[in-house]
Amino acid sequence: MKVGEISYTNFLPIFHGVNRVKLEREHGISFVKGVPAVLNKKMKEKQLDVSGMSLYAYLENEEQYELISPFCVGSDGGVGSITLFSKFPLRSLDHKRVAVTNTSATSVGLLKIILKTFFQFENAFTVSDPCLPTMMKHHDAALLIGDDAIKHRKDTNYYQYDLGSLWKEQTGLPMVFAVLAKQKNVNIPPVLVQEMEQSLAACYKDSFHRLINEIEDASLDRLFWENYFQNALSYELTPRHVESINLYKTFAAFPTKQEKM
Structure with a gap:
């Protein structure tokens, strides 16, 4: 199984604490890092089984994917990036x-x-x-x-x-920028979701301090990064986030499955 990992800092908490060595050795799961545009393309071409994706790319081919709850990258107001x-x-x-x-x-x-x-x-x-x-x-x-x-x-x-x-x-709604999705015909080992949930929980537990310490320019503007992770970003796909996704989809006027045909 190949898992796409968005290389932007805002996606770090979901994968920061994941035990990649264990997942690859015991479950055959490997990770591919890239910017959203690259991972979106790989998912569309089915070169990846699971990946972080731009919301737009997910909605373009929504019938091909399933969302993995409760993960997303969003903001309830200003995001800063x-x-x-x-x-x-x-x-x-x-x-x-x-x-x-x-x-x-x-x-x-x-x-x-x-x-x-x-x-x-x-x-x-x-x-x-x-x-x-x-x-x-x-x-x-x-x-x-x-x-x-x-x-x-x-x-x-x-x-x-x-x-x-x-x-x-x-x-009046939060905005969702990225989601975590899988190919519809793929069964995900529960351990992968557990690892991601634990990674995110650990980041929240220590107020993202360990993660921030690893960011190159954190020492130059630590207050920005603390606010960025703790206040600006949201990682839980709530009903309000789903409502926002549906509204974005309406405004963006994605073609229906029949129209694509």
């Missing part, structure tokens, strides 16, 4: 050029919902590698996610807008 950097105030972005990261589809879809559905803006979008200086050379705004967004959080050259906050303001 899904950020629109802009040369202009948000309300002035109508008809502006926007560069979007090529590393995940969920946040790109969310940005389009916010600009088009919530604000009735018309924008031209360009998919780009996640490099802020390059993206802003020829665009008015740029969307970065995960660690790429976090490292520019102190950049004062641009307005910054947190997409988790904008979604909560408009819908």
Whole structure:
């Protein structure tokens, strides 16, 4: 069994304490790390049995997968790592050029919902590698996610807008950015779910201190990381999170199974 592990820091708690050696030796479970776009593709092509996935990629082929509860990566308001950097105030972005990261589809879809559905803006979008200086050379705004967004959080050259906050303001719901899913025909060894649950519980028990100590720039801004894990992020797929997923699905207008055929 091959398990995809999202390489962004926000996904760390689910796999941080997992005993990979034991799982591989006793259960034949191996782990593949990658950014969401890469893991999404591998899941679609059935190269992975289980994986963290962008919500968008999960919904695109929902009939192929099953969610593994109670895991997700979400936020009930500002998240701190899904950020629109802009040369202009948000309300002035109508008809502006926007560069979007090529590393995940969920946040790109969310940005389009916010600009088009919530604000009735018309924008031209360009998919780009996640490099802020390059993206802003020829665009008015740029969307970065995960660690790429976090490292520019102190950049004062641009307005910054947190997409988790904008979604909560408009819908009153938390936002789900990533889910844990499996191929429908795959049976997961219970020990894998137990290991992930224990990993997440251990992180909460020590207030994420051990995990934060392993992050490269934690010593430079420890308060940010403590707030990020303990307050900004949520990892439990609650009924409100499911409601949010369904609303996102409606706004994003995914084709039905019949339409795909």
